[in-house]
Amino acid sequence: MLATVLYEDGDHRWIMFTRDPGKPDAINNTNHYLVQSGTEAILLDPGSIEMFAPMLSSVLKYVPADNITRMFASRQSPDISSSLGLWDQALPNASLFAPSLWEGFLKHFGMTNIHYKPIPDEGMTMTLGHTQLQFIPAHYLPSPANFHVWDAKAGILMSGDVGTAPEEPGSSHWVDSLDRHIPKMKKYHQRWMPSDAARQDWIRRAKAMDAKILAPQHGRLFKGPQVNEFLNWFEQLPVGVAVHS
């Protein structure tokens, strides 16, 4: 998998893993993130069964297995969580932070070792090494119990499916022009995001964060002024459109 360091300050790092060259064409491309601080690391949205072996290899290039003490699943989607039964074999002492609403569902992946730490609806703050990560509520974007990860120190907001777009192999990791990127994102956001109220509430909170990087689960990342440009565009987009089809 391609690994890109998004942020580095001493032993505090964000690494993105994406675009596995061995990935079958039929499955969508996914971005996965590893956050490190001190001797601890958390894997954000570990991915599917298909991605397990390349993910484990990639992660072990950066940190020893014992340091990966936590995992985070933003929601229940198979491209995020179907590998959990395998991570359970690889990291039996790890904790999984995931929505409390999905606990009874995610455990169907066969997690006999990993400790499930339910994130309450209102979100929570977690200390990782010398830094703190916040699990920010993003319910109905698109899953009924859904969280994003905010690292105030690094200024990175991991935004799950918000900001998602399909991307051709070999393209840049970064959005170069929002106008060119909008056609790729539009249909997805209109169809998948079901609730105007949820979207407006999230935008209000996201704008207040003043993130430097918005890091979605698929496609390119937004940097600098493009973060706000994206939020402004998303703010006015009609969502939940399948109701009228």
Place this chain on the structure above:
Amino acid sequence: MAVPIFITAASVSAELHQAMTEARGLALTAKNARAVAVRAGSKTVGFRAITDFIEELASAIIAQSRVINHHAEKLSNQAVVAWQAENAITFFREVEREKPEHLASIQPRIRECDQNLASLDHELQIGLRDLIGQIDESNKHIRTANLIATSSHVEAATAGDFREQLEVIADNIRKTADRIASHLHRANSLLSQNHRERKIAC
């Protein structure tokens, strides 16, 4: 590629379930036979005694099938756990080939998974062997059922007006016994095949 044990065990369980249903039919046949024998009176004393045997045999087959079914289901569950471990190990091998910098940090865990799988596999082998033994036991019941069917024909021959009805019942016993036997046979060959394949694979 060998059929996964959890599929074999689930298929065995399904065969045994059908054997159990047939055995319930056999119990019903016994009840009919008893009713006919009562109406036929003194001419069918021998047949009446046989009906008791059939009833006992039917409930023995039902009980035995239930036990085998339970074991097969348990084996199927264990096999799923083993399959999950095996699956993880396949992926771990890929990671080992990649030789990432911190590979050593995961190797103790990989060894644990290997050992775990080896002991799960051993348990599965024992489970398979036990199941084959239990099905062998059930086959003894089928041999008894065939003997009873033969005796029933003999008794029917002397039952006068009731001869035809009793012959139908005797035929029924044989046919049901045959059907149960074929379910057991299929279960047995599924198990033996899997047992053989796993021996070769190990």
